Amino acid sequence: MVWDDLKVIEIATLDVSKVNESVELIKSLQIKHNVNNGNIVIDSDGVGGGVADYLHGCVNFVNNASPIKIKGKPQNFANLKSQCSYLLSETINRNEIYISCKEETERIITEELEWIRLPKEIDVSKIRLLTKDEIKKHLGRSPDYSDALMMRMYFNVNPNRGRYMIR
Numbered sequence: 001m002v003w004d005d006l007k008v009i010e011i012a013t014l015d016v017s018k019v020n021e022s023v024e025l026i027k028s029l030q031i032k033h034n035v036n037n038g039n040i041v042i043d044s045d046g047v048g049g050g051v052a053d054y055l056h057g058c059v060n061f062v063n064n065a066s067p068i069k070i071k072g073k074p075q076n077f078a079n080l081k082s083q084c085s086y087l088l089s090e091t092i093n094r095n096e097i098y099i100s101c102k103e104e105t106e107r108i109i110t111e112e113l114e115w116i117r118l119p120k121e122i123d124v125s126k127i128r129l130l131t132k133d134e135i136k137k138h139l140g141r142s143p144d145y146s147d148a149l150m151m152r153m154y155f156n157v158n159p160n161r162g163r164y165m166i167r
Contacts (some may be wrong), residue, residue, distance in 0.1 A: 112146035
């Protein structure tokens with residue numbers, strides 16, 4: 001996904017891809033939209049780790065990483081993905097996100113976003129949302145679009161990344 005602040009301006013989809021195909025697609029979008037490496041977030045779990053190796057200077061998003069402290073204070077989330085998903089949900093509920101896409105893609109995104117929720121058994125010590133594996137069971141596929149939306153929230157959770165570039 002290519003973003004202009006909180007507006008998705010382009011979505012490129014690869015059904016199944018090799019690392020080099022993903023890297024080539026990201027680089028072409030990067031050139032087309034004049035995006036610095038520091039403004040690119042990559043899911044570093046699984047195949048994305050190989051993509052991150054080729055795109056130096058990008059944000060390596062690790063789902064189970066510790067949540068980011070806000071103004072020096074620890075946050076009550078089980079992991080970074082839950083923290084960013086929670087912020088995504090709040091941002092959507094305030095109607096602050098706009099997505100320009102085809103009708104079929106919109107349907108898929110809506111379906112995926114409906115599964116961003118708390119599990120039935122709630123651990124009151126930390127906010128944890130359903131895992132990707134739990135969501136896959138319900139959808140019958142990976143929630144890749146909602147993951148891309150969620151990872152964009154990293155730049156809102158950690159405002160010191162992706163906002164400026166010093167050369």
